[in-house]
Amino acid sequence: MDEDRLYHDPELADFYDLENGWERSPDFACCKTLAEGAESVLDLGCGTGALAVALAGGRTVVGVDPAPAMLAIARGKPGAEGVDFVEGDARTLRLGRRFALVVLTGHAFQVFLTREDRAAVLATIAAHLAPDGRFVFDSRNPACREWEEWGPEASMRLVDHPRFGPVAAWNDVAHDAATGIVTYGTHYEIRATGKRLSAVSRIAFPEKAELETLIAGAGLRVDRWLGDWEGNDWQPGTPELIPLGGLA
Template identity: 65%
Template sequence: MTDASPLHHDPLYTDAALVAFYDAENEGGADVAFCTELARGVGSVLDLGCGTGAFLVGLEAPRRAGVDPAAAMLDIARARPGGAAVQWVEADARLLDLGQRFDLVVMTGHAFQVFLTEDDRHAALATIARHLAPGGRFVFDSRNPACREWEEWQPHNSRRGVAHPRHGEVEAWNGAVHDPATGIVTYETVYRLPDGRELTATSRIAFPPRDELARLIAGAGLVVERWLGDWNGGPLADDAPEFIPIGRLA
């Protein structure tokens, strides 16, 4: 296991100036809608890699916990309306032990891909198993490497406008390089402010193949009940954009 979560050193999640863009770039989405349905009627939810906490504060579950290694993200989560009703924990998901079990454990937003080695991924899955209640369910997502999504993360086709709460309209773009030996993609995110200043961050994520995920899930004492290929409920196929396992304790 590596010594620290990659997010501990990634200003995209730790620098408040960059974190201010997070919600504008990640608002809502099919994953939030899907997991909100999964959470309907359950008593407890654990969100690993909860980010700024928008998913959890929108739920009605009596017991909710959000875990993230980035303090700047959790600062926003705590300040949200309804944030005081959630237990927010600054921690590395590979090492977490809350001494609690939950009816639903989620890890969305491709947070699973920040774990760069097989050992790290095993540790994260063991954390899911350690916190999952008997009869409870887990779900997470990881991009299908066969789709080579990183090829789209280039300056010429990723330029976009992002509304910032203080700076107004900001120009943004990405650049990415894939290492075929490790499956790790290193990508840069750039925000150019109206005054010409640029805020940048370099991030690294892995694209593990499905057979590895299946093996590690089983090794963590978990069982997949069904695999989805996207958050709209599409079937898993060779060209599906996502690997989304939904399962329970073995």
């Protein structure tokens, strides 16, 4: 997995919260509900820490991310002192601790491009899950071909950055049918100066059948497959693949 400038470059990472609006998202709300009654939470791929900080207070929360630029933003958030932020790779992380809830949201699972990498991440989840704990992660349903909506015209938008002012933003995208990997560019052009910031990212779209095999191989079980973060069950054509379960 190559280092992605979208998360590792401090200037680009500074756009993450503006673009994602975590506190308004259904995955944010769902994870808060799942955390009720959980005395400890591990947030893998915690990014800028919005979810981890929201879950802190009255429980142990550890947020893990491989990108120092994202963690720097996370540690500067109000309430960040309630979270133990750790720089680490979800494929190899071993904290020697177990948690009541392990979450991997924001489609972070899709940055793992090979079957072997995905198996390693699931092994990490299993290694950190308490005997009666639960896990949840999300991956876009490849059948929906969401990447087709990520072209320059459809993705063109204006972002109001607190330091840069108005910033034009857009994406471009290419899909490799042989591997299922989508390569997309993210571009920001600062209106005041004309400066452009760009990054190229790659994500995978594994099929549900593969996820089922890998999850079982990691010693995990799925109690329920969700098709979206609003709590609807998975069925062909739903936008998400969201397994919710525990140790087998």
